Amino acid sequence: MNNFFILLISIFLILFFSNLNMKYNKYINIVSSTTLGIYLIHDNPSVRTFLWTHYFKLFEITKSKYLILSSIKVIFIIFFICMVIDLIRKFIVEVLLKKGINQFYEILLFLNNKIDKFL
Numbered sequence: 001m002n003n004f005f006i007l008l009i010s011i012f013l014i015l016f017f018s019n020l021n022m023k024y025n026k027y028i029n030i031v032s033s034t035t036l037g038i039y040l041i042h043d044n045p046s047v048r049t050f051l052w053t054h055y056f057k058l059f060e061i062t063k064s065k066y067l068i069l070s071s072i073k074v075i076f077i078i079f080f081i082c083m084v085i086d087l088i089r090k091f092i093v094e095v096l097l098k099k100g101i102n103q104f105y106e107i108l109l110f111l112n113n114k115i116d117k118f119l
Contacts, residue, residue, distance in 0.1 A: 037086030042078050
């Protein structure tokens with residue numbers, strides 16, 4: 001019975017957001033472009049163990065009377081740190097890839113000119 005209601009709610013949510021007219025927002029696009037990276041970083045088994053057992057001490061948080069506030073704080077901290085890591089990764093990869101692709105293109109152009117002169 002629960003599965004039917006979850007399915008129904010998810011269909012209504014999809015219909016609601018598909019009909020929603022949102023304008024372009026630079027900041028939303030920046031944050032949304034990092035969500036896969038955030039997921040991959042924080043769900044890595046080594047990182048997950050470090051975060052929840054050593055750094056944030058999940059078992060202590062669950063015993064706290066401020067469980068909800070502590071959980072929200074931890075979620076925002078993890079999201080922000082992983083977002084910064086992913087933005088740095090994207091910047092480095094884009095710079096290196098663009099530089100590498102441009103150098104490869106220059107080599108191909110040079111070879112093409114040599115072949116044209118030869119023929």
